[in-house]
Amino acid sequence: MPYKTFSLLTITLLLLGNALTLQAQGTADDYRRANDWSSRIRNKLYYAPTSFNWIDSTHRCWYYEQTPRGKEFMLVDADKRTKGPAFDQVKLANALSTLLHRTYTAYALPFNMMDFSDKEHTLEFNIGDTVCQCKLTDYSCRLKEIKGKTTPDRYWGAEHDEQNEPPVPSPDSNWVAYIQSYNVYIRDRKTKAVFQLSYDGSEGEYYSSYMEWAPDSKKLAAVKVRANKKHLLYLISSSPTDQLQPKLSTRDYLKPGDALPVRVPQLFLVESKKHIPLDAALFNQQYSLGNLEWRKDSRAFTFEYNQRGHQVYRVLEADAATGQVKILVEETSPTFIDYSSKKYRYDVNDGKEIIWASERDGWNHLYLYDGKTGQVKHPITKGSWVVRSVVKVDEQARTIIFGASGREQGQDPYLVQYYKTDFEGKHLQPLTTENAQHAAKFSTDYKYFTDAYSRVDLPPVTVLRDANGKVIMELEKADITALQQTGWRAPEVFSAKGRDGQTDIWGIIIRPSNFDASRKYPVIENIYAGPHSAFVPKAFQAAYRGMQELAELGFIVIQVDGMGTSNRSKAFHDVCWKNLKDAGFPDRILWMKAAAGKYPYMDLTRVGIYGTSAGGQNAAGAVLFHPEFYKAAVASCGCHDNRMDKMWWNEQWMGYPIGPQYEECSNVTHAANLEGKLMLILGEMDDNVDPSSTLQLVNALIKNNKDFDFVMVPGMGHSSGGDYGEQKRRDFFVKNLLQVAPPAWDELKVENKTLGTR
Template sequence: MRTLKFLSLGLLSVAVAVSNLQAQGTRADYRRSAELRKRFSGKVFRDRIRLRWFADDRGGWYQVDLGGGKREFVLVDIRRRKRRAAFDHEDLAEALTEATGKEFDPEKLPLEGLRFSADRKHCWFRAAGKGWLCERDDCKLQEAEEPKDFDTGSDRQPDDWKRPGFESPKNRRSPDGAWEVFVKEHDLHLRNRETGSELRLSHGGDQKQSWSDNVFWAPDSKRLVAYRTRRGAEHTVHMVESSPEKRLQPKLHSHQYLKPGDEIPLTRPHLFDVSSGREIPVSDKLFSNPWRVRELRWNKAGDRFTFRYNQRGHQVLRLIEVNARSGVARAVIEETSKTFLDYAYKQFLFYLDDTNELLWMSERDGWNHLYLYDARSGKVKNQVTRGHWVVRGIERIDVKARQLWFRASGLVEGEDPYHIHFCRIDFDGSNLVRLTSGDGTHQVRYSPGADYLVDSWSRVDRPPVTELRSATTGRRVCRLERADISALEEAGWQQPERFRAAGRDGRTGIWGVIYRPSNFDDEVKYPVIEKIYAGPHGSFVPKSFRSSFDTQVLAELGFIVVQIDGMGTSNRSKAFHDVCHKNLGDSGFPDRILWMRAAAKTRPWMDLSRVGIFGGSAGGQSSLRGMLVHGDFYKVAVSVCGCHDNRMDKIWWNELWMGWPIGPHYAEQSNVTQAHRLSGQLLLIVGELDRNVDPASTMQVVNALIKADKDFDFLLIPGGGHGIGGSYGVRRRQDYFVRHLWGVQPRRGDSE
């Protein structure tokens, strides 16, 4: 079904000058848009390095791209706190030319296998098919075999720290090798590997309840824990492939896909004594309704085991300990929430066995932080991190020094609260050290010995700076590189603009980015398009530098494109995040609209009488929702593969944010039940073989719109999966916005 309503187009564009109309959406604009990535590609230099460290973290070397095939070899001197050329490139080129009779360009030295002596006075490399020993000071050369004691350096990061007993190993065979577990006739059995005798551990098994023979053995092999899982519901989703390759007739595809409210598999741990073969009963009172039981772990003595229990509904999380002799279970830690516990993205558990402690992540004080627990009493010894900022992840843990390294955002007052910084802190919460500095978001690589870190930081409007810092104090050793974007700017690159405005509460900062076309003219009033993705599992506005974004490709057709992180998304306070609870339809729209209005007050070229919106998946749900609930603001939407009714989408993602049991709020948040409210121009796109979001979700919106006698456009992608349908879908989206926001026929002849 496809209806083009040129009358409404005229209403949208009535205030737009004819000269401006003729300047947008032409074939030339489309060509410029299509070529934008290529036009800006390869125009940024000195932005990436990979430092190769010498032994014991005593400096290192790297080569850096200067553009046009040119490169520089750089030596890093830790003691002198400086970077310098690894050798005089011109002198070395002359020496190579003289030694080989071939011409060498000092800016394009083709050195392979470069390595350095321990005193750094010499280096060795291969060039022109030979090995060369070079005196670094004067570039004197002599042919030589590769010296065995020269160091080529290593870019290996420190060995990943192990999370002790994150989960005990699962195995069929006991640690002492005497026993082996197997499943026969739906029950668990034990075999003595020496005598071959068998012992039946469980009884009454059937096809609906299955045992795993990968069990958790106590370290002394005297006991074991096995998972038994009761099968959940089967929810089969059928999809028809209308145009399969190499056959004429349609093809049916079916797969299992649990949806909110479905009966889920029920997994419980069972404890067995090996010598007697009897089960030691463990009351499941503390874990009777699991969404998931995981991270089961025995202590070293083999007399206790723990596991993490997440209750269905995601409002109760427990670390449960079971006495292996008595089977008595207790909650070492219990977390509860009236909204949700973000188990999928904000959980961390680290056992400190030697001191009977553990590290635990929680949002209990309103921000995502770390806590140190007494593992025996279950009491908090101290809060490790605290403040109106959030821990984003753990980098390293030094158990002996009782320190940990972590990523955080919101730590620096006045900066964008999504900027990531790296820090170190003691287990007792003292000696917090911010290891990175610079108003941007940071990425680091540690030296092999973890003594130093190479920090690259940037913003969407600031090219990367790369620095070498101490991983203990954060002190800067030296600046290594500052990216060169002069060629990018000469190519007409438009710098994205960061913007902050107050959200719906009048206080909370809402952050976003504005993209303009490369031929931007501040005398023109441009339609505004929002790219939306409001999934509560993250935050999505870009924070680091890139030479081009897909948003800029769309802006090139004559639009101002914006991206915003509204309330309900992650990586801010718990209250900020909780806005999404049972409320995915909100999508942060009150904040987004306020943000655009605030931006337009000082940017008269933003025409808020012509606002479009687009997104895919959760963004597809939100883009349509904006039209249904805020049709006075959003006039045009392109919604791709949207999860339009959260009862139709995958179980884990939707129950986490929308809750369980399924209540009337699911229907209230559905785009299907609200489809009758549509105003404006809507294009729905879906792939007929989408396995991520059931395509029936979009089809039910189509059905509801037809029943409500609404005009809209619909594109079904034969054989398409989860996405817009490749370049054709992208072009249709571009055309839709040009046609309905500019009121012109897209891709007109340049002279028309």
């Protein structure tokens, strides 16, 4: 009996201990630490500038950085190899205080951007809507102007008014071209004589007022447009600030499968008043047609054609005498051409040669074309790595400076390095090599560049390099001591094999500041699997978009770039094609299993996930398509059915015409699969992703009698729900993964404000 009694007591104490361990996560203290996190670490990263500004065509540049004293502005002279204060901040603060009748302190000046003028004797900057100008010779300051209200941001999907642009003058100023009654007219500016050049324009098939004169002023290119039917998105603001009753508004919002305008370039010869329509055979299945540009010698004009479905992309040239169209560059793909993020074209020597980016060999590289024949002369870059950007093409020296990733062995394949090569591709020269993410800013003559390099687990180092990449000055070396004293710890970079057993998948692991390896931690993934890029942070930063705050509640938070995202091989990227529901989940799950194999405190029986926009689609898809692994998800403003979202993004990856793949990838179609916990967050005024996309998922879940949470925020646009949504998301994971009742909101404060009240 005594032995048995002891055993029961031991078991009871063990159970109680485990319960207490669980209760130590998701507590009010954890919430307060999470809520205070951003203010605690603010301005604790010293000597880590991020913005570099070369002054006109000089070899002098300035930057600002946080130091123990505050914000300091520095000036570098590359020729003299010197660095010092950009100006006397004490004198400037005193002058501003006098001018604006407010107290300004030297190391908290109220601006980040400025312009030097008058041989760097004058400084100009904005404080709110006020433009200030200060002479650095005597620190006398004046108000240059007070700007009026800025115009509201233009809606991203708004169409340009192609019929009402101003008249277009010819380069020699003798003519002006304009649209009247849907047709093209020109007027002699000396004699005022008017000539009608086209006669086939109509309301349904009009000429665009965007026209391009040839440099010799003897030819004019215009575009005839057959308009499409608009698709309007309707939004109801339930709680407008200026009236009691709701407001209805609309947006132009094309969706997959909608009709598109048809554009056909036209050539007009001014002296003969001749109209030459172009044969549309090479561009008659348009997604888009644009970038119309004349050759400098007026022999021809070029334009670019993206075939609907994004599997054919052409650079075309129209002869200025005959209007005959020929192909200069033709890019094809059995899946998709990533026109939205990888397209690059540079015409050398007025089109005698063309530099063009292509993934035709499986990796994004540069090719040199013969601009007359349209034939590839040779690849400029090649190998199992990716050109990420072109910085400078020097036609005289026939060299290219570019950024690339994946070339340096033993490094994270996403880290950007800089290189220089010649047009022949035979003399590739690394300009940076350190195992880090590099960010270069070149002087206007490309003789020098600043290089700020870091990793998420390597504090930034900033250097000045010459044109060959040689370090000529160390400018700054970050100090993270104060940051670490707050309890901050760097994320861990972690890689594991993906679904093919060969490809490395890369991500980061974020632990709470009070991490205890003896505990068990649920795992939460921050997901965004949009194929247009890759999303795991690579450069050092103090804050990680709310992930650390979530970790503070008692979670391991991770972020991963699975297959189907960009910046790796074409095969890696193609996984997404017509298959957005994949979202790299097989790779993500394997990655987490590998991490948990190394770190047993990662509890994969309690995995959550959250995301916004495409990430919202992914998060909801996790608990619909992989409920055996993901147990709880928060999906904000998700495009839950790709037929409901914007055309350009969805047809790029899901293909055209609309086929069964759209329904197969729809969260709405698979709502009955829900097994875990799901919260949907929506801004009622979202004009990025149609709010009905989320509401249709809500409807499908209700019809399938599924238990879920739904938060709609009145007046809010495309977002994760703001502070309210963030608090709801934290509570959701604490409740469903920690099995802990979240504390009352009125106990929790952020910057002396409560987030909300239960």
